[in-house]
Structures are given as C-alpha cells and as structure tokens.
Amino acid sequence: MNFSLEDAVPVLSRTPLVLRSLLEGLPESWIRGTEGPDTWSPFDIVGHLIHGERTDWMVRTEVLLADGESRPFTPFDRVAMFEASRGKTLHQLLDLFAELRAANLLRLASLNLTTEDLDRRGRHPELGRVTLGELLATWVAHDLSHIAQIARVMGRQYQDAVGPWRAYLPMLGVRGGSES
C-alpha cells in the first residue's frame, strides 16, 4: 500500500481503544509479564507509546515542515518510559495515551496536508533524508508493531502452560530457544 492520510488516520485513531480492550482490567500478571531480562511488559510498551506521542511523531512533523532537511530530528529515547511511568497505574497510562493521541490527531488535521506535502523532506539523525509520508507511515507501523508485541508478550506467559501445543504456536518461541 502507498501511504495516504485516508488510510492512516483510521488506524492511528483506533490504537487507544485497541490497547484498552486488550489490557484494561486484566490481572497484573498479564500487564507486568515480560519475555525475560531486558524485555518489555505490556505496561512498559504503553509507556513507550506515550513517549512517542510526546516527543516523536507530531514534533518531528512540525520540525520537518518548518525547517526541512536543515534541522535533524532530536533522537528518540526508546526507554524513557522506565522513568516516566514509575508510580503510575496502567489505567492512568491508557488515559494519558488516549488524550495525547487525540490531541496529536487534531494537530495533524489542522495542518491540512496535501498529497504534495507528503513528499517534503526532513533529516533523521541516523537514517538521513526522509519524507513526511515516510514519517507518518512509520507512526502507523510503529503502533501496529507494538500491538503485535503486546499480544506476543502476553501469549508467551503461557509458553509452558500450553504443553505440547507449543509446537503449533511459533509465536511462543521454540522450546529452549532464545529468539526474540
């Protein structure tokens, strides 16, 4: 698929409800379970998505539109949530994500972007030249990637409980394997 705002906005606008329907009110063992040391729980992932709303997608969009390739984006801190989410409940994080996402989609709509605008260029600190369309497509793919990750992390909590069915569920990981 080529990127279009008509396809992208409906996905971006659904993510808060997807996260809420997946996670809200579940036992803590689902919310806080990880895939092992140095991996993220669903709680951590929601915090990471919040940090993206605050510092990444719309902030970079505005930098790109204002300064083009002359000003590289600020690097994104992938692990800021370990500090920022401390002491918060999942319910608070889900509410905060929903608020930030709604506000960002309003900011996006207010830009009245045209198809031509999607070809405008900015500079990523590592990847170099990128377009606005690529940035916005990445916002969508990043959401979907972390929804998939949450479902995978949850499923892996049952990698032993499923017994021999593990052979039919590649997402749970090969017995004794260490793949991510």
Place this chain on the structure above:
Amino acid sequence: MNFSLEDAVPVLSRTPLVLRSLLEGLPESWIRGTEGPDTWSPFDIVGHLIHGERTDWMVRTEVLLADGESRPFTPFDRVAMFEASRGKTLHQLLDLFAELRAANLLRLASLNLTTEDLDRRGRHPELGRVTLGELLATWVAHDLSHIAQIARVMGRQYQDAVGPWRAYLPMLGVRGGSES
C-alpha cells in the same frame, strides 16, 4: 505463568472487542491485505477464529470431559474459513465471533471446573495425551497469536511506505527477505 481460569477468562472475553477495535470500519485495503500468496488477511483470520469457536475449544473440552483419552479429538480444519466466510462482510464476521465466544464462555462457566479438573486428560490426534488445562491455555495463546498476526499483516502493508525506517521495524520483514 501457570494456567488458571481466573487469568484466562478475562483474556478470552476481551478478544471480540479487541478485534472490533482493531478492524471495524477500516478501509478494505487493511482488511483484505495479506503477506503474499498463501498467507491470510485480517478477514481470513477472523473467519479462522470463528471456526475455532464452532469446532475446536469447547467441543474438545466436552469430548475430553466425557471420554477422556479414549476418544481422540476431531482434527481441526485450519482453512475452513475460506469457504465459510465467502460472501460475508467483516462486520458480520465480527458479530458472529462475538456471539459464539460469549456462548462458549457461558458453556465453560457452566462446567464449574475445579483446579483438579484441569489435570484431566484427553487425546489429540497428532500430539497425543494432553490435559484440559493445556487445551484451555492454548485457546488463550491462540487468540493472542492471531491478534499479533493481524497487527503484523496490517503493518506489513506499509513495509515500503515507511522508507528507511524499515530498518527499525523488524516486524515488517527484512528488505528482500522471505521470513514469516
């Protein structure tokens, strides 16, 4: 995590809303996109989950409780949905899945299963001896695996649109790679 009904039922009961919030009302290109020949679209996956409600989880639970290891489960048809979903809309499939899941969770609750019951044994046609707890844990992990798959299939529709960011999104697949 060990399997428990207290942990499992909240996940099973959420899946219909998770699917609805991910998919309902999206442009067809998201609903019908696949990962290439002989792979499934989100529409196909919802149909597959419907077939599981009809012929797998609770049917096998009842066979196991009635006949133990003496009667192997009927093999599950993983691709029955290609015929069964024909001519239906996604909206119809989501409604049907929600109805079947709700009815199956009522059947499950009506069994008043004890912790001891979870060790009762049945016979899988390929895997051999399995326990009721393993069967029910697999129901949960199977849901989560297909939620992750739907998010992945959707994300991959943007594998080109994200441009150089693909390097940061392993779920989208390595450029030119064929891994699933």
